[in-house]
Structures are given as C-alpha cells and as structure tokens.
Amino acid sequence: MSYRLILFMLCCWPAIAVAGSKIIATGGVTTIEGNAGGGIVPWAVINGYASSDEWGVTAFGGRVGVNDFSLNSAGIALSLDNRWEFSYARQRFALESIGGSLSQDIFSVKYHLAGELLYTAMPQISLGIQHKRNLDFALPAAVGATSASGTDFYLAASKVLFHQVAGRNLLLNGTLRATKANQTGLLGFGSATDNHYEFLFEGSAAVLLNYNLAIGMEYKQKPDKLAFAAEQHWRDIFVAWFINKNVSVTGAYVDLGHIAGQGSQTGYYLALEATW
Amino acid sequence: MVKTVTLVSLCLVLLLGCSTAPQPVLYQRLGADEGINAIVDGLLFEIEHDDRIVHHFADTDISRFRAMLAEQLCDLSGGPCQYSGSTMQESHTGFNISLADYDALVEGLIKVMQRQQVSIADQNALLALLAPMYKDISYR
Numbered sequence: 192m193s194y195r196l197i198l199f200m201l202c203c204w205p206a207i208a209v210a211g212s213k214i215i216a217t218g219g220v221t222t223i224e225g226n227a228g229g230g231i232v233p234w235a236v237i238n239g240y241a242s243s244d245e246w247g248v249t250a251f252g253g254r255v256g257v258n259d260f261s262l263n264s265a266g267i268a269l270s271l272d273n274r275w276e277f278s279y280a281r282q283r284f285a286l287e288s289i290g291g292s293l294s295q296d297i298f299s300v301k302y303h304l305a306g307e308l309l310y311t312a313m314p315q316i317s318l319g320i321q322h323k324r325n326l327d328f329a330l331p332a333a334v335g336a337t338s339a340s341g342t343d344f345y346l347a348a349s350k351v352l353f354h355q356v357a358g359r360n361l362l363l364n365g366t367l368r369a370t371k372a373n374q375t376g377l378l379g380f381g382s383a384t385d386n387h388y389e390f391l392f393e394g395s396a397a398v399l400l401n402y403n404l405a406i407g408m409e410y411k412q413k414p415d416k417l418a419f420a421a422e423q424h425w426r427d428i429f430v431a432w433f434i435n436k437n438v439s440v441t442g443a444y445v446d447l448g449h450i451a452g453q454g455s456q457t458g459y460y461l462a463l464e465a466t467w
Numbered sequence: 468m469v470k471t472v473t474l475v476s477l478c479l480v481l482l483l484g485c486s487t488a489p490q491p492v493l494y495q496r497l498g499a500d501e502g503i504n505a506i507v508d509g510l511l512f513e514i515e516h517d518d519r520i521v522h523h524f525a526d527t528d529i530s531r532f533r534a535m536l537a538e539q540l541c542d543l544s545g546g547p548c549q550y551s552g553s554t555m556q557e558s559h560t561g562f563n564i565s566l567a568d569y570d571a572l573v574e575g576l577i578k579v580m581q582r583q584q585v586s587i588a589d590q591n592a593l594l595a596l597l598a599p600m601y602k603d604i605s606y607r
Contacts, residue, residue, distance in 0.1 A: 211567075243566035310602070353595035354588065
C-alpha cells in the first residue's frame with residue numbers, strides 16, 4: 192500500500208500547489224501512526240502548513256526495516272485552522288524471519304489547545320486520541336492479548352527555541368501517553384494479567400540546521416504487558432529534509448529493542464511525505 | 468568508548484569556542500543602518516507582493532512605517548537608536564492580525580534575510596527578538 196501511495200505522490204509532483212502559510216518545517220513530519228511529529232513520537236504541532244483559517248492535506252508513506260521485521264505505514268491527514276488534525280494510517284508489520292504479517296488501522300484526532308510553537312513563551316500544547324483496530328488478531332490473541340482494538344490518549348507539548356545550538360533553533364517535545372497497546376497495538380491491547388492504562392513518556396529533540404534540514408533524536412517508553420516476550424523502549428536518530436512546503440523526506444536509524452522474543456532489532460526508517 | 472568521549476568533547480569545545488568568542492552586537496552583524504534599511508525595504512517589497520497581508524497596509528503611512536520599523540530593529544538589535552514609535556499593542560489594535568498573517572510576515576522576513584545572505588545564526592537571533600511580539604500584535 193505504501194509503495195502505491197509513494198508512486199501516486201511522485202506522479203502528482205508537478206501538480207503540487209502552494210501549501211498554507213505556516214513556516215516551513217513547523218508542521219513536523221508524520222509519525223508511523225499518522226500524526227504530525229517525528230518518526231515515532233506525536234508532537235503538539237498540527238500536520239502540514241495550514242495556519243489560521245486555512246486547511247491542508249498531508250499524505251505519507253514510510254518503511255521501517257529491522258533485523259527480523261519490517262513495518263510499512265501509509266496514511267493521510269486533514270488539518271484545519273492549525274487547530275484540528277484528523278488522520279488515518281494503515282500499518283503492515285511483516286514478520287520477515289518467522290513468516291506472516293499483522294496489520295492495523297489507526298484513526299486519530301489531535302486538537303491544539305494552547306500556545307504557538309514559534310511565537311509564545313508557553314509551548315504549543317495539544318491533546319490527541321488514537322483509535323487502533325487490529326486486522327489480524329489470531330497471533331496477538333495467541334500470545335496473550337485480550338483485545339483487538341484500543342484507544343490511546345496523549346498530551347504533547349512542543350516548543351521551538353531560537354538561536355540555541357551554534358545559533359541554530361532547537362525543537363523540544365515531550366508527550367505523555369496513556370495506552371494499553373502491546374507493541375503499539377500490532378500485538379493487540381492489554382493482557383489477562385495487566386489490562387490497565389499505563390502512562391508513558393515520549394520525547395524528541397531536534398536541531399534545525401537551516402530552514403530545510405533538521406537532525407534529532409527520539410525516545411519512546413513502552414509498556415510490557417505480554418508474558419511471552421519482553422517489550423522494550425524505542426529510540427531513533429533522524430534527519431528530516433524539508434525540500435519545500437510540499438515534499439519532505441525523513442531517514443532514521445532506529446533501535447526497537449527486543450520484539451516478540453527476537454533479539455535486538457535495529458535498522459532504518461525511511462519516509463516520504465507530500466503536503467497540499 | 469574513551470575515543471568517542473574524546474571526540475564528543477572535542478566537538479563541544481569547538482562549538483562552544485565559536486559561540487563564546489567576543490562577537491559584535493547583532494546590529495553590527497546585520498550590517499548596521501545600511502543592512503537594517505535593506506531588510507526593511509526588502510520586507511516592504513515582500514508585503515507589497517503578498518496578497519495574504521497587503522490589505523492590512525492599505526491605510527499605512529509607508530514612509531513613517533519604514534522609518535519606525537528601521538528604528539525599532541536598530542534598537543532591538545543593540546544599535547544606537549531609541550524606538551520612538553507607539554507600542555505594538557497600540558499600533559496593531561483594530562487590525563485583527565491573525566496567526567496566518569503573522570506567519571506570512573515572518574515568511575517574508577525570512578525570504579529577505581535569505582536573499583541578503585544574513586547568516587542562519589543571525590537570522591535566528593533576530594527572529595528570537597521578533598517572534599515574542601506575537602502576543603502584542605495578534606488578534607487586537
């Protein structure tokens with residue numbers, strides 16, 4: 192699916208029109224879950240470049256490749272007024288060495304509560320909801336998950352601090368998430384012994400080398416509810432290249448820890464995004 | 468491990484070394500009066516060609532606006548000027564400047580600074596002084 196989307200985006204390249212009024216890079220990129228943010232952490236920013244009284248559409252496709260697994264994600268988002276973000280993403284997680292695959296749909300809404308990323312002393316603060324539905328629940332059920340769907344809630348705060356690191360601007364983001372998801376929902380939600388929401392921290396820091404290029408790192412705390420295998424925290428180091436307000440490319444080195452009993456999973460993340 | 472730590476320390480020393488060296492004030496780095504006037508004129512050109520915001524300037528006395536903005540930038544950036552205009556709240560009341568308008572003006576300013584080859588660090592230093600004015604300028 193993501194390949195088809197990328198192909199579609201490339202074909203549309205010449206037809207791409209002027210985006211909204213927001214400053215380049217301030218919409219962030221799109222996470223594997225379809226929300227504006229980094230690669231794995233949703234930020235308080237609203238996707239794309241729609242400022243007040245404007246609207247925008249963002250489409251993305253991305254692929255994570257680690258030792259024993261791959262994750263293809265693709266999605267689309269509608270942003271209104273730099274206030275609301277509605278998004279849909281489909282993920283397909285392939286168990287390259289074990290065989291088989293798991294897919295899920297993610298429907299999200301984000302609401303920008305307060306603050307402006309660039310202009311107020313208070314960070315930009317947003318509240319988000321992600322509703323996730325497994326399309327293949329046999330394996331998650333077999334390893335102990337109790338539910339094929341779940342809803343995550345998060346509160347994110349993002350701020351750009353000007354002229355910080357060798358005169359460059361610094362973006363900081365902190366996100367607090369309440370979740371029951373096992374491996375972000377790909378292995379279902381909850382377990383017989385632990386079916387409660389957990390509060391987890393996710394953080395990102397990025398330096399904007401110039402208007403078009405950002406480098407940074409992310410950390411995502413994860414729950415560990417399934418008895419069959421330990422789940423570990425995720426982290427990545429990324430480079431995002433905002434070619435213009437219509438196209439961005441993100442590359443990252445990711446460390447996803449142990450997944451489903453398979454040893455240390457490290458590898459790459461590559462994503463392409465288009466904004467109208 | 469020791470090698471990595473040494474390398475990281477070396478990089479930090481280099482970075483900090485650059486930023487702590489005595490540096491002329493921002494006013495000088497922007498090219499003093501000449502540089503600031505060029506930024507103001509460039510910004511006026513951008514506003515004139517930006518359909519999103521040009522209507523806000525329909526009744527503006529452009530020559531006074533030009534002089535006041537130059538004086539304000541000189542003052543803010545540490546130059547030998549004293550801003551004599553009205554406060555940002557006063558001068559924007561009734562205009563209902565939106566977030567999109569503010570974004571458009573900042574984008575125009577960035578375009579001008581890029582065109583005039585102001586370094587990224589100096590651009591960011593100026594943006595750091597101007598961005599917080601949002602609360603006094605917007606939605607009044």
